Amino acid sequence: MDLGDCYRLLGLRSGASFADIKASYRRLAQQYHPDINPNDIRAKDKFIALTEAYKLLLTVVPSEEFAQTSSNSAAFRRNGTQSTGSKQAPTTTTVTAEKPPIQKPPNLVEIEQRLKWKTYEQLQRFLQGRRFPQAIALAEALAARLPTDMEVSQWQAVAYQIWGRALISENQLLKARIYLKKALKTDPKNKALSIEVQRDFEKLEQLY
Incomplete structure (x- = not known):
């Protein structure tokens, strides 16, 4: 992928500013993020390509802050003085190299x-x-994206438990048992959830 491809992927012309690159990436990354487009392989590939293009452009396009700092430093090195508007002898200024x-x-x-x-x-x-x-599909997609996020695991487990309870009310007892077990397996350390699921299992036993 060359620089021209990177700019085109981000919908920009060659030579776009750092701010434009950053703004375009953020907008497109949100549009094509896999969490927003679950099971959409094309959107996932687009998101990966956008991220790679953005990273590459960051290595060659300086931020405005860095460009301004570099410009000021170069001016100091050329003049060696700060203009005061008077006829006083110029004062030598030592400029340290800025990283x-x-x-x-x-x-x-x-x-x-x-x-x-x-x-x-x-x-x-x-x-x-x-x-x-x-x-359930949404919760599972988010959990696949953020597998170590404990809050996401809790949301997924609660979604399983709520559906399991709804299945009991619809007399789909076997399917209800499956999703209640999934709830316990997904968030096994959640004591409050465990108590609720145990109550649901007791109701299941009464209906068999």
């Missing part, structure tokens, strides 16, 4: 956190609307 700031990689953690809570809001809407298959 360019370390360019940060794309803040994917911040993006993932925004997507995490946006997904949580959608999950709540699915559960409240009793759209349980969609809620």
